[in-house]
Amino acid sequence: MKVLIINSGSSSIKYQLMLMPTAQVICQGIVERIGSQEAVFVYKTDNDEITKIMPVMNHKEGLEKIAKLLVDPKIGVIKNAGEIDAVGHRVVHGGNSFSKPTIINQTVKDKIKELAALAPLHNPHNLEGIVLAEKFFKNAKQIVVFDTSFHHTIPTKASKYAIPNKFFDEHGIQVYGFHGISHKYVSEKAIAYLHKKESKIISIHLGNGCSMTAVHNGKSVDHSLGFTPSNGLIMGTRSGDVDHAIIFYLVDTLGYKLDEVKTLLTRESGMMGLTGYGDLRDIQEEAEKGDKNCLLALEMNAYRIKKYIGAYAAAMNGLDAVLFTAGIGENSNKLRDLVCTNMEFLGLELDAELNDLRNPEIREINTPTSPVKILVVPTNEELEIAKEAYKILTFSLKEH
Ligand code: ADP
Secondary structure (H helix, E strand, O other): OEEEEEEEOOOOEEEEEEEOOOOEEEEEEEEEOOOEEEEEEEEEEOOOEEEEEEEEOOHHHHHHHHHHHHOOOOOOOOOOHHHOOEEEEEEOOOOOOOOOOEEOOHHHHHHHHHHHHOOOOOHHHHHHHHHHHHHHOOOOEEEEEEOOHHHHHOOHHHHOOOOOHHHHHOOOOOOOOOOHHHHHHHHHHHHHHHOOOOOEEEEEEEOOOEEEEEEEOOEEEEEOOOOOOOOOOOOOOOOOOOOOHHHHHHHHOOOOOHHHHHHHHHHOOHHHHHHOOOOHHHHHHHHHOOOHHHHHHHHHHHHHHHHHHHHHHHHHOOOOEEEEEHHHHHHOHHHHHHHHOOOHHHOEOEOHHHHHOOOOOOEEOEOOOOOEEEEEOOOOHHHHHHHHHHHHHHHHHHHO
């Protein structure tokens, strides 16, 4: 069964064509820095590897380019679009409606659209990917896997906000949690690595969006993003935690309109707002050259992560491992160093040399005597989605 995975992020589209159930990757790639004249387009097969810098102004353009390459007479990997049996999509917000992966129909699409109000940077791109994939891959079953599902185990004491009960009971205003596909995949890898029956893990996903999850015995028990993917850590363009009274001040005193506040906090804040750069590679480069704003932004970012590590260790009454994943977590030895330095009291002892090494596999970067393991675990949301898509499809074939 050929399963195409489409993971439409806020500024990137990752894609993989996989043969299931063996999980053999037929081709894979990424379109990064979408929205810029210098987007990076990567396409890899066993025989070819292409990296092109080109303008890709929106997700539609990116997906069209991917669909064309797959059937390209020279370097394509399929003869026609009909060869694809299923397309698995990552959708960020499933609200309370979706606790499991689902086959797409009009009702599902309508619900994803409705939930876009809660994930304005993501659900619209996810839905666009679904609609385009239906057009390009007409014979394929379209399946969605939600980022919120893994967090359905968060207890009410952690998922409920201290606002009147009716907002929880009648309006579903609560912590939903995000990046669940990634947190589930990497925490399962870490648990297998630790060889422990019972485990207390903090999973730190640092990409353009950033979040942390307390994972107790394989289950999400607390999480830094909330009702929407806005709060918690400092992100690429999102502020993370701010005192909500700032919103009233912006509106009542500084004359901002509400939609301007929304744009300010979700698209113009975070590392972008602090430095003028949205990409951590640029920020690190400028910090090395002595840019004070970039240096401070890196320190602020790491400090926020440290505070959440302390909070989640307390929530679980202990800690076996901290794991770093996603674009920044896997690649930025600088940020990992800032996070793990001066954390010996909690049992984290970073090995500077191991931290600087690169390795595509799960690896330990702590000293041999560190009471708590510090792991770098490459995430693979695409594989997790392919597994779920295969599972749901084989089940539905058996049913008919
Ligand atoms: P998303 O899926 O949320 O779009 P990713 O997980 O792909 O994000 O991560 C994107 C981020 O990873 C970017 O901010 C980028 O700067 C960062 N990144 C990628 N490679 C490196 C690297 N070598 N060093 C530091 N940061 C990196």
